[in-house]
Amino acid sequence: MEVGGGVDSESKSQRRVGLLYDERMCKHSTPDGDPHPENPDRIKVIWNKFQANSIPQRCVLLDAKEAEDKHILAVHSQKHVNLIKKISSKQFDSRRNRIASSLNSIYLNEGTSEAAYLAAGSAIEVTERVAKGEVDSAVAIIRPPGHHAEEDEAMGFCLFNNVAIAASYVLNEKPELGINKILIVDWDVHHGNATQKMFWKDPRVLFFSVHRHEFGSFYPATDDGFYTMVGEGPGAGYNINVPWENGRCGDADYFAVWEHILLPVAKEFNPNLIIVSAGFDAAIGDPLGGCRITPYGYSVMLKKLMNFANGKIVLALEGGYNFESIAKSMLACVEVLLEDKPILGSSEAYPFESTWRVIQAVRQKLSAYWPSLADELPEELINQKVAPAVYVLTSSSDSEAEEDHESPKVSQHLEEALQEIIEPLSKLKVDESTRDHVASNSYTWRSELSKVDIWYAAFGSNLWLKRLLCYIAGGQVDGLQKSCVGSVDKTPPKEITWKTFPRRMFFGRESTLSWGPGGVAFMDPESNSQDKTHMCLYRITLEQFNDLLVQENYGGYAMSSPLFDLTALNSVTGQEPNSLQVRLEKGWYRNVVYLGKERDIPVLTMTCTPSDVEGFKSGELPLCAPAKNYANTIVRGLVEGKQLSQEEAMAYVQEAATKAL
Numbered sequence: 001m002e003v004g005g006g007v008d009s010e011s012k013s014q015r016r017v018g019l020l021y022d023e024r025m026c027k028h029s030t031p032d033g034d035p036h037p038e039n040p041d042r043i044k045v046i047w048n049k050f051q052a053n054s055i056p057q058r059c060v061l062l063d064a065k066e067a068e069d070k071h072i073l074a075v076h077s078q079k080h081v082n083l084i085k086k087i088s089s090k091q092f093d094s095r096r097n098r099i100a101s102s103l104n105s106i107y108l109n110e111g112t113s114e115a116a117y118l119a120a121g122s123a124i125e126v127t128e129r130v131a132k133g134e135v136d137s138a139v140a141i142i143r144p145p146g147h148h149a150e151e152d153e154a155m156g157f158c159l160f161n162n163v164a165i166a167a168s169y170v171l172n173e174k175p176e177l178g179i180n181k182i183l184i185v186d187w188d189v190h191h192g193n194a195t196q197k198m199f200w201k202d203p204r205v206l207f208f209s210v211h212r213h214e215f216g217s218f219y220p221a222t223d224d225g226f227y228t229m230v231g232e233g234p235g236a237g238y239n240i241n242v243p244w245e246n247g248r249c250g251d252a253d254y255f256a257v258w259e260h261i262l263l264p265v266a267k268e269f270n271p272n273l274i275i276v277s278a279g280f281d282a283a284i285g286d287p288l289g290g291c292r293i294t295p296y297g298y299s300v301m302l303k304k305l306m307n308f309a310n311g312k313i314v315l316a317l318e319g320g321y322n323f324e325s326i327a328k329s330m331l332a333c334v335e336v337l338l339e340d341k342p343i344l345g346s347s348e349a350y351p352f353e354s355t356w357r358v359i360q361a362v363r364q365k366l367s368a369y370w371p372s373l374a375d376e377l378p379e380e381l382i383n384q385k386v387a388p389a390v391y392v393l394t395s396s397s398d399s400e401a402e403e404d405h406e407s408p409k410v411s412q413h414l415e416e417a418l419q420e421i422i423e424p425l426s427k428l429k430v431d432e433s434t435r436d437h438v439a440s441n442s443y444t445w446r447s448e449l450s451k452v453d454i455w456y457a458a459f460g461s462n463l464w465l466k467r468l469l470c471y472i473a474g475g476q477v478d479g480l481q482k483s484c485v486g487s488v489d490k491t492p493p494k495e496i497t498w499k500t501f502p503r504r505m506f507f508g509r510e511s512t513l514s515w516g517p518g519g520v521a522f523m524d525p526e527s528n529s530q531d532k533t534h535m536c537l538y539r540i541t542l543e544q545f546n547d548l549l550v551q552e553n554y555g556g557y558a559m560s561s562p563l564f565d566l567t568a569l570n571s572v573t574g575q576e577p578n579s580l581q582v583r584l585e586k587g588w589y590r591n592v593v594y595l596g597k598e599r600d601i602p603v604l605t606m607t608c609t610p611s612d613v614e615g616f617k618s619g620e621l622p623l624c625a626p627a628k629n630y631a632n633t634i635v636r637g638l639v640e641g642k643q644l645s646q647e648e649a650m651a652y653v654q655e656a657a658t659k660a661l
């Protein structure tokens, strides 16, 4: 590629930073032009941002290269390499889409093979240059991403595991470079499942991944990302997972993990090279990630890593689906590597309580391998409810004057950073085709639905406020066998009121993941004047209602679009029928029923479909009385809500469990 510049370009920076970008990696795109979050514009916007800030002129521009099969084969099977090599050829024209649909979250087109080989080869190229010391550090703006790509399977938008291929290359093919300890830091919001497996037994690679996990419900939705997965044999202790229990983690949470896990371990491990699996989908504004790292946050995280491996750091792009966020975050990172600007900013938030819980669990598990993790964290730290110290990092270069000049920015608040990131898409200088891009649209659904209030009418275990709060704030109550993730917006209900409705409540299904054996409550969506169901109405937002819907139906994926949006709300509050099944195949509570209005705000509940009711009546689906723990939640709800006495509440449950449908 020809982008000008080069090793001898006028560079004001003292550190040499390699930079690699090649438009040929844009050739991988959806075959029919359908919108997709992992699309070519992702790398274009980063490159445009770099150009607008004169970054290429300050870097050593490196050329993209296609990886050789023998180097890819270090971590992938021959069968997988053959498939990716040939997938774009004519012979696959008729089968390509079918193959893609048999894979998990993958599309394929005529440009796929070339882009995949370039992404892997470019990761090798930048890593080798850094390993050789030709540049101090390097940034590879590459796609498709890699960390989900397993030995024998493409998945999660990833085809070849670029970072794993590059690490294997310098370890196995270039022993003369003396790189024998590599730290891979995977800060993509998703677990680097494939990288973990590829170095599972290899003590030369310390794999560290911090990701949303939510007890195995967040993509890739397995237990592999849990902190108990520490590696095996000689690799035991060289695999560290920090699994978030909830979304919304931001700078403060990541800084705490850096401070109390990653940095002490990095010091002990003493790597001679660091490769960052640099996904930016934990960035604030990302439509899939739901976390809130600011560009400043990434700067600090990266700057702290520069104290190791003599600053030999490679940044290889992984995920990240909000154009503005990835461009700003990556710019902040390259500026840190160039060391020609002080890092300014502050974080006034403090970590989630769950963050400390996770950090402590990880430290305890890993302390057998890393003595620096053995000490208990002080109580004052864990219980802090005030802002942690402001981080201000300045470089040692000629930037002091600049720092003074910009000093008012030191007190910049997180809120301001937030404002800056969440700009309307129209402000982005990208191709017209990205205007109605799915990723950005899906981000806005949360802010749109967060402004709409509804009453959520509960009739089962959610009658008990404490249980309902698990779905909002996350956590667990008596009898519940599994902790809840909670909603993205953890604000408790604004108001609570009670009402009875002419509906039939009954108990069905024989056991659940949440409660164990015993039936759970359903409500016949049809009204029936003979029956009376007590309902607790919680005033929450339509955004929270969507998070509730997902949790009630055991779905565990990042919602890039809502299950029940404003159009759905208008349709159920309009004409008959007053219920709507959301797009979930199997959920038991996928039928949203409109129960009228309460003070002009729509009342919604979720229950089974009318055809399930038929199934319960015919005996095709089992009716089953609730176990004691589940019945207790209903009784507690009714008693604490002052609707019925203990005896009346027990009789109410008893009747619903025994009366014929």
Ligand SMILES: [Zn+2]
Binding pocket: 188, 189, 190, 279, 281, 318, 319, 320
């Ligand atoms: Zn990701």
